[in-house]
Amino acid sequence: MPESDPFLPGFALHDIDAGDVRIRVSLGGSGPPLLLMHGHPQTHATWGRIAPRLAERHSVVAMDLRGYGDSEKPPGGERHAAYSKRAMAADAVAVMRSLGHERFAVVGHDRGGRVAHRLALDHAGAVERLAVFDIAPTATMYALTDKAFATRYFWWFFLIQPAPLPEKLIAADPEFFLRTHIDGQSKTPGATPPELFAEYLRCYTSEGAIHAICEDYRAAAGIDLEHDADDADKRIEAPLLALWGARGTVGQIYDVLETWREKARDVSGRALDCGHTLQEERPEEVLAELRAFLG
Structure with missing residues (x-):
């Protein structure tokens, strides 16, 4: 029997073979398929306040990215390619196909949004709609790096x-690092309750997790930029919704909609009055935006 998900009520935990890696997913609901992908330093548990509501209308798949949560953490390999967004996007397609979903909507926060961006380029036929939370495109953010960005997003470097x-x-004090990171990005006190933080810490300190997370960022600063340069003239064909926190770094430094209009043909979205982790800080507003966008 599948294990019930303690953070997503009504959902069940499964392990899925995505080819060269085992991926942990949480499944719930029925209807058109919807894939949720978290960011750093979260896991699929970040969707706990909205996934059960989305499951009233959708077959929801909340996955732990490779290297995160309870998914497998393979070696990064040459040029950190195992943690390229291309590899992570292929995981997502394999997971969804194994569940019988050839075409689906995608929602990605932070790192999950970067995987979703690559997914929409490499597997355009699979992506029906795409929502990204609190990111500008990776190549854009690196190209426009200045002191303000480097200071606020020091972990990128x-x-x-x-x-x-x-x-x-x-590893000398992972709880301090994790707490500092989450508290620094969230602008809504109490948005990440103690039990959720404890789950993030459990996963962050699991064997191989910190190295895998570093490999994710190393790939983003190298091979991912090469893939982005190769596809500089390609545009996302699926409708794209961009939401971001007005009080967060991305919202204060970039014209978020304009950055995505350089990458996609059909872009809409707006800022919410919060920091980085929209689904934890403003779940009702996020839910309303997603319901309107997904239909």
């Missing part, structure tokens, strides 16, 4: 340092 420097420094 810390985690990419050669192993084992960031791994060892984080």
Whole structure:
């Protein structure tokens, strides 16, 4: 019997073979398929306040990205390619196909949004609609890096340092690092309750997790930028919804809609009065936006 998900009421946990990696997913609901992908330093548990409501209308698949949560954490390999967004997007397609979903809507927060961006380029026929939360495109953010961005998003430059420097420094006090990271990005006190933080810490300190997360960021600063450059003239064909926190770094530094209009043909969206983790800070508003967008 599948295990009930303690963070997504009414959902059940499953492990799915995505080819070269085992992916943990939480499944619930019925209707048109919808894939949810979390960011760093979260897991699929971040969707706990909205996934059960979305499951009233959709077959919801909330997955742990490779390297995160209870998904497998393979070696990064040459050029950190195992953690490229291309590899993670292929995981998502394999997971959805194994569940019988050839075409589906996608919602991605933070790193999950970057995987969703690559998914919409590499597997355009699979993506019906795409929503990204609190990100501008990766290549855009690196190209426009300045002191303000580097200061606020220091981990983009810390985690990419050669192993084992960031791994060892984080491992010295992972709870402090995780708490500082989450509290610094959220602008809504109490949005991440103690039991949810404890789950994130459990996963963050699991074997291989910190190294895998660093590999994710190393890939983003290298091979992912190469893939983005190769596809500089391609545009996302699916309708794209961009939501972001007005009080967060992305919302204060970038014209978010304009950055996505450079990458996609049909873009809409707006800011919410919160920080980085919209689904935890403003779940009702996020739910309303997604219901209107997904139909």
